[in-house]
Amino acid sequence: MTDDKILEVNHLCKYFSSGKKSVMKAVDDVSFFVKRGETFGLVGESGCGKTTTGRTIIRLYKPTSGEVIFNGKRIDGRLSKEDSRAVTSKMQMIFQDPIASLNPRMTVEEIICEGAKINKLFPDKESMRKRMYEMLDLVGLTREHATRYPHEFSGGQRQRIGIARALITQPDMIIADEPISALDVSIQAQVLNLLNDLRKDLGLTILFIAHDLSVVKYFSDRVAVMNRGRIVELSSASQVYDHPVHPYTKSLLSAIPIPNPRVEKQRKRVDYDPGMHGYDASNQPSMYEIEPGHFVFLSEKEFADAKKQLAAQ
Amino acid sequence: MSKKQKIEAAKKAFAEQEALRLQNLENAKTERLSEDDCTFVQMDEKLHDQKFEHEPISFYKDAWLRFKQNKASIVAAAIILVIVLMAIFAPVFSGTSYREQHTEFGVLPPRIPYLENLGIADGCRTMEIQKSVLDTYGDAVVEVIREYNQYYRGKPIPMVEAKVNQYILKGADDYYFFFGTDNLGRDLWVRLWRGTRISLIIGVCSVLINCFIGVVYGAVSGYYGGKVDMLMQRIIEILGGVPFLVMAILFVMFLGAGIRSFILVLIITGWIGMSRMIRAQFFRYKDYEYVLASRTMGASDRRLIFRHILPNAIGPIITQATFAVPSAIFSESFLSYLGLGIQAPEPSIGVLLAEGQGSLTTSPHLTLFPAIVVSLLMLSFNLFGNGLRDAFDPRARGSE
Ligand SMILES: Nc1ncnc2c1ncn2[C@@H]1O[C@H](COP(=O)(O)OP(=O)(O)OP(=O)(O)O)[C@@H](O)[C@H]1O
Ligand SMILES: [Mg+2]
Numbered sequence: 001m002t003d004d005k006i007l008e009v010n011h012l013c014k015y016f017s018s019g020k021k022s023v024m025k026a027v028d029d030v031s032f033f034v035k036r037g038e039t040f041g042l043v044g045e046s047g048c049g050k051t052t053t054g055r056t057i058i059r060l061y062k063p064t065s066g067e068v069i070f071n072g073k074r075i076d077g078r079l080s081k082e083d084s085r086a087v088t089s090k091m092q093m094i095f096q097d098p099i100a101s102l103n104p105r106m107t108v109e110e111i112i113c114e115g116a117k118i119n120k121l122f123p124d125k126e127s128m129r130k131r132m133y134e135m136l137d138l139v140g141l142t143r144e145h146a147t148r149y150p151h152e153f154s155g156g157q158r159q160r161i162g163i164a165r166a167l168i169t170q171p172d173m174i175i176a177d178e179p180i181s182a183l184d185v186s187i188q189a190q191v192l193n194l195l196n197d198l199r200k201d202l203g204l205t206i207l208f209i210a211h212d213l214s215v216v217k218y219f220s221d222r223v224a225v226m227n228r229g230r231i232v233e234l235s236s237a238s239q240v241y242d243h244p245v246h247p248y249t250k251s252l253l254s255a256i257p258i259p260n261p262r263v264e265k266q267r268k269r270v271d272y273d274p275g276m277h278g279y280d281a282s283n284q285p286s287m288y289e290i291e292p293g294h295f296v297f298l299s300e301k302e303f304a305d306a307k308k309q310l311a312a313q
Numbered sequence: 314m315s316k317k318q319k320i321e322a323a324k325k326a327f328a329e330q331e332a333l334r335l336q337n338l339e340n341a342k343t344e345r346l347s348e349d350d351c352t353f354v355q356m357d358e359k360l361h362d363q364k365f366e367h368e369p370i371s372f373y374k375d376a377w378l379r380f381k382q383n384k385a386s387i388v389a390a391a392i393i394l395v396i397v398l399m400a401i402f403a404p405v406f407s408g409t410s411y412r413e414q415h416t417e418f419g420v421l422p423p424r425i426p427y428l429e430n431l432g433i434a435d436g437c438r439t440m441e442i443q444k445s446v447l448d449t450y451g452d453a454v455v456e457v458i459r460e461y462n463q464y465y466r467g468k469p470i471p472m473v474e475a476k477v478n479q480y481i482l483k484g485a486d487d488y489y490f491f492f493g494t495d496n497l498g499r500d501l502w503v504r505l506w507r508g509t510r511i512s513l514i515i516g517v518c519s520v521l522i523n524c525f526i527g528v529v530y531g532a533v534s535g536y537y538g539g540k541v542d543m544l545m546q547r548i549i550e551i552l553g554g555v556p557f558l559v560m561a562i563l564f565v566m567f568l569g570a571g572i573r574s575f576i577l578v579l580i581i582t583g584w585i586g587m588s589r590m591i592r593a594q595f596f597r598y599k600d601y602e603y604v605l606a607s608r609t610m611g612a613s614d615r616r617l618i619f620r621h622i623l624p625n626a627i628g629p630i631i632t633q634a635t636f637a638v639p640s641a642i643f644s645e646s647f648l649s650y651l652g653l654g655i656q657a658p659e660p661s662i663g664v665l666l667a668e669g670q671g672s673l674t675t676s677p678h679l680t681l682f683p684a685i686v687v688s689l690l691m692l693s694f695n696l697f698g699n700g701l702r703d704a705f706d707p708r709a710r711g712s713e
Contacts, residue, residue: 103603
């Protein structure tokens, strides 16, 4: 892993306006970067803006403000054909819903080859087909599956087809939007292990979105915790897990079941009430670096307290 | 409780819970299962899923398999096919044409070979005749049913009710008019199939054009959404507000009654339903994840519309079009019936019905046969459409 930043997101905002007055701040001033070859986890409860962040990065939504830099180039706003191809083939997305993410009228072959076809990555049909078979093999499916339609597959298989589709363009980075949350628990490991192997073998960078810290801990190098459209804590996975600072992170951690029945029985959930900060005009939160590489979104006073606590541990 | 107190309370509660959590974590550390307790089952082999044994099933094959099971729709499809074939070929292969008049053979009842021997469609009609002139009918009288007296100004006039073969009576022994003739002696069999042909042409053409306009309009409106959609929907509302009958009458008055003006009348507002349906489909599917996936890979609008979104609407389009054919035919009949019909010698089902109703009591066959054909068409198209809908969208079974 190098310090080369593959993706940089600066002060990204995405507001949805429904009607004239009400504005939904789905993503509000989010900044982070992802290093080449690492797995970056983005966690938070349902509706906190994770999907919106991912989709804005990959240009499905137009950002309200802020900038996105991919491979050293700004990719928010209008792009030339060439630049836009660099995004459409080098950044790919894996979707949450294995049923909705594959076109039911297309065969597996057509689905997997689509990205390659649109971006004209292969000179002829044969080489594209050859590559498609490699992709199928990579995700643990067989050649015979190529002529099938999505409805004949199980959820885990479909998700792997989705992964094959994302990989055929040989992307540098993959945004995986809760790729396992719609799957049966018994299948989750299958897909997660596959992603993990691919990351190691292909040197992929993954932006991994999840609502569950335990998965992210297993999977990510660094983690950003999101709440209400903002990043509240950002650090290496182990730091977030072992020394959480923000109350919201603590609350999320307390929701993880412990794989030991005797301890699990006594586990208490910590509830997070955003009102507890008591922020007002004179007491506004902002990002502070509490340890090297460990950022947290608190007010000045809270930050001082947290720092003392952390030092005491 | 003041705001400050509230905040303090929330903080305190959190701190208590947090302490418990740390306690638990400590517990977990002492009680944690060690890695030696677990072993890996398979690490080194690469696992592949098994291939499927059965045939790949495409969307259309799947729909066909389901459609086949619906007996009523199969029968309906067969009836439609027969009617269409008759409409195409029956006028070609009969000796007469739809406009050939034999005034001497006016209003003959149906006469069909073989069936006539059984007493059905034998060209006979029951007539009430003065007994004194019975002889002039000669051979034409097949059977005298009863005799009775009719009183005219108190005087009894002997009458007979007799079954009279009209063909012999009018010297048309050599002819077989399967469905009889109208008052100008034109062959109803030929006129009816010719009329069916015209009704079908009007129905199918208007529906095809409506589909095309509806799909394009709805697709643009639904795909781009926002202001474009707003504008396009307002236009539809204005168009939809114009009363159909008024517009139909104006069109027929200006363009003259003909196939073309009929199709035009049916098109002006006919596509609106289709475009609404397509628009709804676009709104529903344009944010589907597979459409987004394709978009992240740089797919063009054209590809998204035709490859990803529109195919979802093919089932509903076919179904809706099938339902639209009988209603177009019905509109045509209805306009013809009101006297806004196709120009004179040319028949259509509606024209035939309108002509026949004047003599409904004396020669019911003139109304009966067109009515049967139009009813069969309506029923069959609707059953066929139902079958298609169930086949394309099994979840919608039994709705409506
Ligand atoms: N197209 C949209 N128009 C309006 N509001 C939207 C739109 N997309 C998302 N939102 C709102 O933005 C907020 C964030 O949504 P988002 O889908 O990013 O959440 P999420 O973190 O991905 O949640 P989940 O874990 O359930 O997937 C939600 O409150 C949602 O209602
Ligand atoms: Mg989401």
